[in-house]
Amino acid sequence: MKYYIIAGEASGDLHGSNLMKSLLATDPSADIRFWGGDLMQSVGGTLVKHYKELSFMGFVEVLLHLKTIFKNSAFCKKDIAEFSPDVLICIDYSGFNLRIAKWATAQKITTNYYISPQVWASRAGRVAAIKRDIDAMYVILPFEEAFYASHNYKVHFVGHPLIDAIADRPQVDAITFRKTHALGDKPIIALLPGSRKQEIKEMLSVMLSLADAYNAYQFVIAGAPSQEFSFYQQFITTTNVQFVANKTYDLLSISTAALVTSGTATLETALFKVPQVVCYKGNAISYAIAKRIITLQYISLVNLILNKEVVKELIQNDFTTKNLRKELDKILDPSHRETLFEAYYDLEQKLGGKGASLKTAEMIVRSISS
Secondary structure (H helix, E strand, O other): OEEEEEEOOHHHHHHHHHHHHHHHHHOOOOEEEEEEOHHHHHHOOEEEEEHHHOOOOOHHHHHHOHHHHHHHHHHHHHHHHHHOOOEEEEEOOHHHHHHHHHHHHHOOOOEEEEOOOOOOOEOOOHHHHHHHHOOEEEEOOHHHHHHHHOOOOOOEEOOOHHHHHHHOOOOOOHHHHHHHOOOOOOOEEEEEOOOOHHHHHHHHHHHHOOHHHOOOOEEEEEEOOOOOHHHHHOOOOOOOEEEEEOOHHHHHHOEEEEEEEOOHHHHHHHHOOOOEEEEEOOOHHHHHHHHHHEOOOOOOHHHHHHOOOOOEEEEHHHOOHHHHHHHHHHHHOHHHHHHHHHHHHHHHHHOOOOOHHHHHHHHHHHHHHO
């Protein structure tokens, strides 16, 4: 069978790579062509375009890059048509993928979606387009199944692929890891400022403003695979900071606490049982627009899944050095940490256990083979 997969971000690259492994295990003759990143490329198949060329965050940023987005869209449609896949698999990245899915449906191409667009957060009207253009939807958050059912659309809850990604990773030796990256012996506070340049510019300086006040700890920046160290270097102005590139899971596995930009990283941090403060600050105009259309009480996946405030969220104007220090002190306090660990355990139970990628692959292969 022929599979065309589109993943437009770092998280999509991770989940896409695990889905590809499962597709190849289920269908050994699978011919896979994809948009993604280094992790997907390491599995095999043919990389068409790297997600580094695609990632634009926020309403203003998208408007500034409309010409590039339209060019990528036209190229993608042409490439899909020439490849003539048995199924198009979209992974998250909704702004681009839903437009491609609409076109693909008109071309009579079977469309599957793995990791739903966050239509439950804003613009629920997009459900109509999903019902029209997506033949099968595989969701990874427990509340998404009920949300879609309320719109008379049956989806498949497969569990969260992060459970597999974390459980199946090679265990890191803490002593070796610290020595390799010159991290010393202090307890580590991990900084996860996001993967896009716009995010990092907004988040990292405030995170690093705490470093000198916590000399008993080592602050360590988790470098994203999409960025070079030279970009981060401009924000580092103190000696109590180290940098580790493309080893976020290894870093989290030995961290005492973390300051995390809102997104998938909040869930990853929770699954590693690391107390965290969730942070977010965006372009002022983009944030003002988002605030008008997003109806959620929380922005972090941890709080959304548990439907209560488990981790503190410092958003936009609340994301200050003063507030961040106050919340970091809390998650370093032993009594508060115990409460967080109990909530993290409940979170993992709600995510449905292992096997999301394999379940999804088997359903996809079965559906296009019948």
